[in-house]
Amino acid sequence: xxxxxxxxxxxxxxxxxxxxxxxxxxxxxxxxxxxxxxxxxxxxxxxxxxxxxxxxxxxxxxxxxxxxxxxxxxxxxxxxxxxxxxxxxxxxxxxxxxxxxxxxxxxxxxxxxxxxxxxxxxxxxxxxxxxxxxxxxxxxxxxxxxxxxxxxxxxxxxxxxxx
Amino acid sequence: xxxxxxxxxxxxxxxxxxxxxxxxxxxxxxxxxxxxxxxxxxxxxxxxxxxxxxxxxxxxxxxxxxxxxxxxxxxxxxxxxxxxxxxxxxxxxxxxxxxxxxxxxxxxxxxxxxxxxxxxxxxxxxxxxxxxxxxxxxxxxxxxxxxxxxxxxxxxxxxxxxxxxxxxxxxxxxxxxxxxxxxxxxxxxxxxxxxxxxxxxxxxxxxxxxxxxxxxxxxxxxxxxxxxxxxxxxxxxxxxxxxxxxxxxxxxxxxxxxxxxxxxxxxxxxxxxxxxxxxxxxxxxxxxxxxxxxxxxxxxxxxxxxxxxxxxxxxxxxxxxxxxxxxxxxxxxxxxxxxxxxxxxxxxxxxxxxxxxxxxxxxxxxxxxxxxxxxxxxxxxxxxxxxxxxxxxxxxxxxxxxxxxxxxxxxxxxxxxxxxxxxxxxxxxxxxxxxxxxxxxxxxxxxxxxxxxxxxxxxxxxxxxxxxxxxxxxxxxxxxxxxxxxxxxxxxxxxxxxxxxxxxxxxxxxxxxxxxxxxxxxxxxxxxxxxxxxxxxxxxxxxxxxxxxxxxxxxxxxxxxxxxxxxxxxxxxxxxxxxxxxxxxxxxxxxxxxxxxxxxxxxxxxxxxxxxxxxxxxxxxxxxxxxxxxxxxxxxxxxxxxxxxxxxxxxxxxxxxxxxxxxxxxxxxxxxxxxxxxxxxxxxxxxxxxxxxxxxxxxxxxxxxxxxxxxxxxxxxxxxxxxxxxxxxxxxxxxxxxxxxxxxxxxxxxxxxxxxxxxxxxxxxxxxxxxxxxxxxxxxxx
Numbered sequence: 005x006x007x008x009x010x011x012x013x014x015x016x017x018x019x020x021x022x023x024x025x026x027x028x029x030x031x032x033x034x035x036x037x038x039x040x041x042x043x044x045x046x047x048x049x050x051x052x053x054x055x056x057x058x059x060x061x062x063x064x065x066x067x068x069x070x071x072x073x074x075x076x077x078x079x080x081x082x083x084x085x086x087x088x089x090x091x092x093x094x095x096x097x098x099x100x101x102x103x104x105x106x107x108x109x110x111x112x113x114x115x116x117x118x119x120x121x122x123x124x125x126x127x128x129x130x131x132x133x134x135x136x137x138x139x140x141x142x143x144x145x146x147x148x149x150x151x152x153x154x155x156x157x158x159x160x161x162x163x164x165x166x167x
Numbered sequence: 168x169x170x171x172x173x174x175x176x177x178x179x180x181x182x183x184x185x186x187x188x189x190x191x192x193x194x195x196x197x198x199x200x201x202x203x204x205x206x207x208x209x210x211x212x213x214x215x216x217x218x219x220x221x222x223x224x225x226x227x228x229x230x231x232x233x234x235x236x237x238x239x240x241x242x243x244x245x246x247x248x249x250x251x252x253x254x255x256x257x258x259x260x261x262x263x264x265x266x267x268x269x270x271x272x273x274x275x276x277x278x279x280x281x282x283x284x285x286x287x288x289x290x291x292x293x294x295x296x297x298x299x300x301x302x303x304x305x306x307x308x309x310x311x312x313x314x315x316x317x318x319x320x321x322x323x324x325x326x327x328x329x330x331x332x333x334x335x336x337x338x339x340x341x342x343x344x345x346x347x348x349x350x351x352x353x354x355x356x357x358x359x360x361x362x363x364x365x366x367x368x369x370x371x372x373x374x375x376x377x378x379x380x381x382x383x384x385x386x387x388x389x390x391x392x393x394x395x396x397x398x399x400x401x402x403x404x405x406x407x408x409x410x411x412x413x414x415x416x417x418x419x420x421x422x423x424x425x426x427x428x429x430x431x432x433x434x435x436x437x438x439x440x441x442x443x444x445x446x447x448x449x450x451x452x453x454x455x456x457x458x459x460x461x462x463x464x465x466x467x468x469x470x471x472x473x474x475x476x477x478x479x480x481x482x483x484x485x486x487x488x489x490x491x492x493x494x495x496x497x498x499x500x501x502x503x504x505x506x507x508x509x510x511x512x513x514x515x516x517x518x519x520x521x522x523x524x525x526x527x528x529x530x531x532x533x534x535x536x537x538x539x540x541x542x543x544x545x546x547x548x549x550x551x552x553x554x555x556x557x558x559x560x561x562x563x564x565x566x567x568x569x570x571x572x573x574x575x576x577x578x579x580x581x582x583x584x585x586x587x588x589x590x591x592x593x594x595x596x597x598x599x600x601x602x603x604x605x606x607x608x609x610x611x612x613x614x615x616x617x618x619x620x621x622x623x624x625x626x627x628x629x630x631x632x633x634x635x636x637x638x639x640x641x642x643x644x645x646x647x648x649x650x651x652x653x654x655x656x657x658x659x660x661x662x663x664x665x666x667x668x669x670x671x672x673x674x675x676x677x678x679x680x681x682x683x684x685x686x687x688x689x690x691x692x693x694x695x696x697x698x699x700x701x702x703x704x705x706x707x708x709x710x711x712x713x714x715x716x717x718x719x720x721x722x723x724x725x726x727x728x729x730x731x732x733x734x735x736x737x738x739x740x741x742x743x744x745x746x747x748x749x750x751x752x753x754x755x756x757x758x759x760x761x762x763x764x765x766x767x768x769x770x771x772x773x774x775x776x777x778x779x780x781x782x783x784x785x786x787x788x789x790x791x792x793x794x795x796x797x798x799x800x801x802x803x804x805x806x807x808x809x810x811x812x813x814x815x816x817x818x819x820x821x822x823x824x825x826x827x828x829x830x831x832x833x834x835x836x837x838x839x840x841x842x843x844x845x846x847x848x849x850x851x852x853x854x855x856x857x858x859x860x861x862x863x864x865x866x867x868x869x870x871x872x873x874x875x876x877x878x879x880x881x882x883x884x885x886x887x888x889x890x891x892x893x894x895x896x897x898x899x900x901x902x903x904x905x906x907x908x909x910x911x912x913x914x915x916x917x918x919x920x921x922x923x924x925x926x927x928x929x930x931x932x933x934x935x936x937x938x939x940x941x942x943x944x945x946x947x948x949x
Binding site: 022024025027029032037038039040041042043044045046047051064076079080083088092095096097098099102103104105106107108111127128130131132134137139140141142143144145146147148 | 178181182183184185186187188189190191192195288290366367368370413418419420421423452453454479487519528672673674675838839841842845846847848849850873874875879880881882883887888911
């Protein structure tokens with residue numbers, strides 16, 4: 005057994021776990037944050053994407069102990085005081101989700117993608133960047149539309165603030 | 168139409184919980200004392216079990232118990248069944264082999280469950296499952312349907328000699344033969360419909376809870392139809408009487424058919440909860456999902472299409488062999504029969520049709536309905552055949568289709584279906600315009616100059632949704648009725664709960680069903696809650712599959728709303744001292760027509776519950792129930808056009824445009840309908856380009872058991888789709904809805920394959936059109 009201490013959604017938490025426990029299971033079972041999902045066994049589907057130290061990672065591809073000391077943000081941690089994050093709002097506006105199972109991973113990937121590209125996103129780039137997230141319901145079209153809309157809103161807003 | 172009523176493009180009420188990680192799926196459920204299950208599964212495709220020794224596993228850390236099939240059988244738990252009886256053409260009933268929830272003496276596919284381990288944690292359960300010693304005598308296996316019918320093939324079930332489950336026919340074989348013999352042209356083609364794995368992103372899961380004090384079971388499960396699950400587990404599997412079994416399907420992460428069926432795991436976890444005295448949760452991993460979720464398609468067919476000298480189709484004759492896997496899953500027999508052969512007329516007037524279908528057992532996971540279920544197989548066969556005919560007859564594919572379109576309705580096909588409404592020409596014309604069909608030759612020339620091979624292909628599909636009426640499907644062998652129920656419960660303050668037997672697992676019922684209420688009563692969708700997925704809350708229902716929730720489920724809500732409205736009008740008339748026939752419902756008020764007298768909706772509701780001043784003899788309260796049994800199937804139809812560029816160096820296909828023109832009847836919410844089409848198209852394109860379940864034919868091992876091996880469509884495999892609608896209202900239900908959930912998966916594979924074969928000039932290509940296969944086909948086309 006190992007003791008893991010980390011910061012999750014701004015709060016320091018710790019828990020005991022099996023040495024071999026994956027981070028995603030630690031988040032779901034030990035912390036009760038069930039918005040992060042498990043959809044495959046091979047790091048392909050992306051339903052488990054979280055942010056670790058500011059970067060999107062697949063939480064099924066890390067042991068919980070490897071995340072000790074890290075800053076983690078999960079899907080439960082990105083909406084401020086009940087307001088949807090612009091990416092979440094764009095997914096709703098553009099019907100970028102159906103069953104909702106891939107959605108948390110999609111949103112976490114999209115937030116990171118928009119952050120990394122500094123406003124320079126087009127359809128081809130978004131589709132390429134979504135390689136690691138599988139959705140079986142939407143055919144991706146509305147997800148792509150949502151990411152592009154959120155990108156425009158977030159970077160448009162930034163530019164406005166700077167002007 | 169109000170801003171939130173029928174036809175309004177409103178965003179979904181249910182989205183916030185999914186977007187913020189607050190969805191509640193089965194694996195998210197925890198209850199006090201809950202333990203974890205892992206199944207011991209057969210590593211062989213076919214073997215005799217000669218012994219099971221759980222002793223080492225029992226000694227391992229955290230293990231509570233190891234249970235096997237003999238114990239299950241001793242406790243009287245029944246075998247899994249197929250719920251649709253099909254008779255062979257000689258009159259004999261289908262040959263159903265025994266499917267035990269835990270195999271007792273024989274395993275018949277890789278993944279067949281043999282025992283269950285219950286332990287404190289999933290990891291401990293998994294470790295112990297690997298330590299259960301099962302002795303197997305391996306038997307020869309067969310995975311392909313044609314091979315399974317051969318002399319000397321391994322035999323799966325003693326009940327089914329030659330592995331033949333049934334040999335069934337539909338239509339007039341003599342008439343078809345005669346038309347073929349006297350035809351001006353006969354087109355012959357062999358068609359393979361590749362085997363697919365449905366792959367909802369949420370793997371199956373179940374939580375079985377036995378309460379000894381009440382002798383009562385609760386089953387959380389990933390189901391599209393929890394009431395059917397309860398009925399079947401109670402009536403056939405002897406788990407518990409219905410009043411002692413509650414089934415809850417909470418948020419469910421996609422289904423596509425694969426979560427219709429009752430699988431061994433639900434039954435075994437409920438039983439194991441009683442045996443061990445603890446709640447037992449099982450969650451599939453992805454490899455288990457590939458190994459055990461019902462697969463789809465897997466047909467091999469030949470088709471003969473006869474034409475007269477005017478290029479009118481005079482007959483269609485089809486021979487199909489369908490692989491049903493190792494056991495007959497719940498609706499497996501209906502898929503290659505009444506959901507398939509009945510659609511072989513397509514959009515065309517064909518005087519004579521005959522289909523012969525043989526279904527066989529193989530050492531593979533059971534095959535059952537997957538998005539479209541029989542209709543994609545029929546459409547693929549028909550649309551590849553007519554495209555081939557156009558090429559052989561030297562006529563344009565659009566012209567040949569136009570010549571043969573059904574143009575007046577109702578139209579009785581020779582294969583049971585009676586089409587009620589449609590306008591096939593409208594969709595074809597709209598699709599060709601949207602795709603700029605006329606400009607294709609210039610685009611092809613441009614592609615040629617860049618060293619690419621460009622092709623264009625169309626498909627004109629029809630499907631049948633909302634399977635019904637119950638008496639008709641009963642006469643064809645269905646074990647259940649296919650109606651739906653609804654209850655509209657108006658609270659004393661006027662807010663409304665709609666209880667429905669439909670189940671939403673992505674379709675957005677919480678929004679669309681509320682839109683219907685908003686339309687009828689003029690209330691906001693925020694004041695309407697949709698309750699579904701719990702047998703303790705909703706009395707009875709048939710669930711969601713076959714694009715039936717709008718056409719059938721919402722029609723039941725209409726019937727209940729009719730009753731609610733009638734009673735509310737009586738109360739309002741009494742309150743305003745007016746005649747009941749003068750009351751109209753508008754914008755959340757009940758009004759006396761032609762006057763300024765009104766009473767708000769909530770006051771009528773309150774009056775119903777205070778019951779201080781009701782019309783004489785009226786019961787208090789405002790709550791009504793309805794069951795709706797449709798008069799007919801519905802018939803969505805449309806035209807899809809795919810345009811592709813193939814790189815002759817690599818064989819890779821790029822979809823450069825994809826156009827979908829559909830007739831779905833009346834639409835409740837265009838935003839949601841478009842999403843359904845996008846998703847269906849992605850699955851159909853996945854079938855055509857990427858996806859195929861492959862078994863090793865010798866060992867019966869599944870070769871495509873992970874996302875590393877089974878190619879799921881990803882965002883950069885797909886284009887953005889151009890959609891349009893040419894709707895004709897459906898006359899068979901009160902809302903005029905036809906259904907939209909499966910069309911994309913039905914119509915897209917032939918459009919794409921017609922485009923690719925057009926590009927490469929080789930018509931023998933089979934799905935999936937992987938770069939390797941396309942490249943090889945290009946070499947042989949030269």
